[in-house]
Amino acid sequence: ETGVTQTPRHLVMGMTNKKSLKCEQHLGHNAMYWYKQSAKKPLELMFVYNFKEQTENNSVPSRFSPECPNSSHLFLHLHTLQPEDSALYLCASSPLGREGDTQYFGPGTRLTVL
Amino acid sequence: AQSVAQPEDQVNVAEGNPLTVKCTYSVSGNPYLFWYVQYPNRGLQFLLKYITGDNLVKGSYGFEAEFNKSQTSFHLKKPSALVSDSALYFCAVPDSVGGSQGNLIFGKGTKLSVKP
Numbered sequence: 001e002t003g004v005t006q007t008p009r010h011l012v013m014g015m016t017n018k019k020s021l022k023c024e025q026h027l028g029h030n031a032m033y034w035y036k037q038s039a040k041k042p043l044e045l046m047f048v049y050n051f052k053e054q055t056e057n058n059s060v061p062s063r064f065s066p067e068c069p070n071s072s073h074l075f076l077h078l079h080t081l082q083p084e085d086s087a088l089y090l091c092a093s094s095p096l097g098r099e100g101d102t103q104y105f106g107p108g109t110r111l112t113v114l
Numbered sequence: 115a116q117s118v119a120q121p122e123d124q125v126n127v128a129e130g131n132p133l134t135v136k137c138t139y140s141v142s143g144n145p146y147l148f149w150y151v152q153y154p155n156r157g158l159q160f161l162l163k164y165i166t167g168d169n170l171v172k173g174s175y176g177f178e179a180e181f182n183k184s185q186t187s188f189h190l191k192k193p194s195a196l197v198s199d200s201a202l203y204f205c206a207v208p209d210s211v212g213g214s215q216g217n218l219i220f221g222k223g224t225k226l227s228v229k230p
Contacts, residue, residue: 002157002159002160004157006157031216033217042220042221042222042223043158043204043220043223045217045218048216048217050216056217090157090158092157092158094216096216097216098216099146099208099210099216100146100163100165100208101216102148102160102163103160103218104160105150105157105158105159106157107155107156107157108155108156108157110155
């Protein structure tokens, strides 16, 4: 295990539901990331938090809302999603969010939107 | 802009044979280069990275990668493949634009299939 956990591991939701994904890292890192991994597409960076401050939002639709209450926890709140949002959502952390830092990934949440 | 390219969607190797997964890069300045592996239904696992120094970088699970500046390549290699090495492999480079230095840009991935 890498020290990054994600819950739930699998999630099925309807388009009108509201749900949240949780990520926790036990590595003492200060930067955390959300990625989306869809079939046949490159890994897409969604959000970056560095020392609890959001430093990147890669034109992600507002139906995805991140929250980072402290350097160890990261949430992704979901509401009124579309079927094309079905994907593997990966969380990662790195020590300082600087060039050359290694990112460590969680196992991911497999999301299916019906 | 920083970028990496993985020219092969899939690589097939017989168990016991050497394997190579290719990656080429385009960066300004001295590159940091990464390799990650993803097993089915799992997150990405860090294998190795090049910072500076020796062109041959050794990593986890017997993998190594060779940094070649003249060919702008960072190919992943293993002398003897195992069936358990079958997975998706990603090359990555930092996104050094503006304040995004900690972000990584990933290649599209190469599926490695090792047959017994």
